[in-house]
Amino acid sequence: MKQELFVQRHQPEWNAFEQWLDERGASAREARKSRRGWHGLADADMPARYRRLCQQLALARRRGYSPVVTERLQDLMQRGHGLLYRTPAPRWRRAVEFLVAGFPRLVRAERGCMLASFVLFWLPLLVVFAAIVWTPDLSSSLFEPMQLREFEHMYDPADPARKLGRDSGTDLAMFGHYVWNNVSIGFRTFASGLIAGVGAIVVLITNGIMIGGIAGHLQAVGHGDPFWRFVAGHSAPELTAIVIAGGAGLRLGLSLVAPGQKRRIDSLLEGGRRGALLCVGVLAMLVFAAFVEAFWSSIAWMPAWIKYTVGGVLWTLTAAWLLLGGRDRAHEDASA
């Protein structure tokens, strides 16, 4: 068939398809609203029309029709393809389901990396803490004297008017600061795992040493009480989130170094998908932690036993959520 005849015969069909794409393809909600007023190509016919178009494009290519025709058809086809194969919009129900069940399941599925990350973070933390409590002089080899004085100043038990762990600033300001700072650290921990996991390992160990060092120093100089009262509440979600971000980073690094029987790119795609899902959970945990840190941890007048009880409850809840969440539906894939 000659090109002109081909075009002449199918042009109305293509135009109807294009018009449908222009007016109804953009938003499903809009399309549903204006269903009654629409007189062009019926929605139900669209997939069939799309497949016809694909066939016509293949024909046009095979018969050597001009680029003007094939490009027009390919353009239409690409738009149709994008519409038929787009990823579903996120739904609130699925988001909640993911946080309650899918995320803990995903964490358990990566238990090897999570355990490694846990050890990489907690071992230096505890060792440094114990060492500094044992011989307090060690802290001066870890921090500058200026920094040490600042830490001591922040958790000064002799200054009851001050909020715990704060120089100044309202709770709201600190909330914003914690979100920006902590979530950024979490995201960087994950992403730097792509450098063969080295980035994530470095971040985990440095953070472990720093936190252990500060805690050990404050304990050693006798400022332990305000410090522990301050961190009791938000430590559970915050430290766990950092460990999970590190685990996700290790997973990504492992996909690069040890792809196993997959192609390396496929292994990375899988590692990236799971890592991004884990980061969604890390984001939620760190925002929650920032909320607790800003609005609860800094309340100075609260008796210590309430603070420690709340801290214990949060640790228990975090552990229970991660260990038990989504147990009942163990085989469902956690894709959000």
Add this chain to the structure above:
Amino acid sequence: MLDTYREVVTPEGVALHLPAAGPVPRALAWVIDFLIRMAMVFVSGIVFGLLGRGGFGFQAVMVFLVYWFYPVLFEAMWNGRTPGKRALGLRVIANNGAPVGWLAAFSRNLLRVVDMLPFGYATGLVAGLLDPWGRRLGDMVAGTLVVHDARPHEPSPAPVKHALAPSVALRPYEQAALVAFGERGPHLTEARQAELADLAEPLTGARGTAAVTRLYGIANWLLGRR
């Protein structure tokens, strides 16, 4: 590295040609986006600054959103285009030609952290030059691709009315080349038209303007104009 088309075969068995974008337009798009982000942070800083100390918290959240989620939101909700990409005619799509999803947009932008190492997107640039489709590491891991948007060009009728049957049977790609010449040749200068037509001397048996006329005639015949 030289042929930057990515050919994707769709479930219907038809090949889509996706023209991958190189580092220069992508960098320019990034600069435009960067300026927009700076402006957003600046303006919100003034607005929240009026609220006093609490405003600092809103500002920090704003900086956080602009830093981490500006590209994610635009790419996922605006059909793969941030304002900068739109200005440069670029679009992010999934490897298989489908629109980019939320998760892929999120992970490709998270991994900018690595592509930025050690400074100025050097890692991303090297990865993009080594990859046949110019993808940086974040694109590879997220399974995405940055492509040029198609620019439609209108056909213009050949300036010759008669149709002329070719003297030999033509292969499909030869037919396609002749038809393309018929449709796009009129945009070229006369000298260039003649130069191109000279290449087909074995077919037309002529040179110069005569060859151009004959080629248009053959194109007309192939298109079915009688």
